[in-house]
Amino acid sequence: MTPGARISAAVEVLDLILAGQPAEQALLRWSRASRFAGSGDRAAVRDLVFDALRCRNSHAALGGALTGRGLMIGGLRAAGGDPAGLFTGEGHAPVPLAAGEGTGSAGEVSDIPDWLAPLWNNSLGADADAVAAALRQRAPVWLRVNTLKATPAEALRALAENGIAATPDPRLATALRVTENERRLSQGRAYRDGLVELQDLSPQLACAALPVAPGMRVLDYCAGGGGKTLAVAARAKGLVLVAHDADPARMRDLPQRAERAGVKVRLEADPAGRFDLVIVDAPCSGSGTWRRTPDAKWRLTEAALRDLVALQAEILRKAARHVPPGRHLAYMTCSVLDPENDGQVTAFLRDHPDFRQVSRHLWTPLDAGDGFFLSVLTRQ
Structure with a gap:
């Protein structure tokens, strides 16, 4: 799939989600109907969809509409790109931008739901804005070393066999943050043989x-x-x-x-x-x-x-x-x-x-x- 075709697919999935369908269900529905899409295409579309949902309000404001198309336009603008370069109408790319489309401004738009904002601020105090901003980014992948089967050093070597790089956290030697090739995890010996388990750092702590x-x-x-x-x-x-x-x-x-x-x-x-x-x-x-x-x-x-x-x-x-x-x-x-x-x-x-x-x-x-x-x- 071309970058423009992936944008079109993300628009389709996002419209389903905005209509009330859970994200995983909408992605699965698109995947089953798009047998032509390879694993890299499916991963790329998923990333586009999740990035848009993390920043739904601000991307909609930038894109001028709370629609799949508006979210994709806003996301491209937020990343410093020019939507016109991908919204070409060629092949399977989205149709070109209309005059004035996608010229909005995010301003002070929050990516926390309006009804929740007071409770969010009361719960987190001075950290409220910073935590909200952190939730607009992708989460890192963390592993827990299963010390019943391996030491952290042994787990790191097993991960490296599949080109997976990870670093221990200084607070907990058995917590490894994956820095390269996380999508290879399920196929590697470290995971298959129970040397590591997927688990975020916070529950590990x-x-x-x-x-x-x-x-x-x-x-x-x-x-x-x-x-x-x-x-x-x-x-x-x-x-x-x-x-x-x-x-x-x-x-x-x-x-x-x-x-x-x-x-x-x-x-x-x-x-x-x-x-x-x-x-x-x-x-x-x-x-x-x-x-x-x-x-x-x-x-x-x-x-x-x-x-x-x-x-x-x-x-x-x-x-x-x-x-x-x-x-x-x-x-x-x-x-x-x-x-x-x-x-x-x-x-x-x-x-x-x-x-x-x-x-x-x-x-x-x-x-x-x-x-x-x-x-x-x-x-x-």
Whole structure:
């Protein structure tokens, strides 16, 4: 596909998304209907679409319209390019620009939804604008070295076999930031043999901060794909790991991932008993990950956020029943919004005076990877 044809494809996909279709679904629909597109074309169109969604409002302002075409025009202008060079109408390129089209100005346009802006500012304070700006950029790719199978040096050598370059983070030697050829990861020995797992730096730092000791019983109460379960598994020997999710289908890949990582995990639909550590990585707005899932930023509503906060409170209440005195409950979200984080913990402690908070951290793209919150509570 020519650059102009890729622009046309991105316009088509973006119009589907703006009409209400989830981004991944719209991209899959286009891909299935475009058998002529190679893997490089599909990756390029995906990048164009996600870049436009990260900067939806400002690119629409520059492009003069909140349409797929307007977003592509605005994106080209934001990058310092001339849209007329690609909007030629030749081949499969978009039709040429009309007189005066794409001459708007972004000005003070924010790429945070208008209704959310006050809450965003209150939650992040002086960092609000900087975090919003960071979410307009692509997220880096991070790996976690599985120390049950390799040292960081061994993992780096295995990655290099496939031309994948990565560097360790000074705060956590097992966290590797990929700097070259991330799209080769799934085909390489390091990933295939379980030497590394895809996991952002912020949740890696959170898992490293959990109170884990040999022989503990650990319950991952909202396990999903099991990333936190596998990260904790490498922290100490003899752990008894139990994974639970209200929707068991979310855990369908966990057995295969655990086998690849060399970890034993029990999947339980209705976990019983008490545990030394209960991890609650609660469903949330995902506001800390919006540079990875930018369409979620524009689909979130006030009503949906209220429902999420209520669901988080219910999950915390249920999970707390599995924590005996002297043991720990770890509450996590990939959000930077206060009602889902400190506000949620404050409400829980008010209703559960036998718990107290022993540590708390909020990571943002300014100091780690994704936005991520951790509160470690203990039952007295």
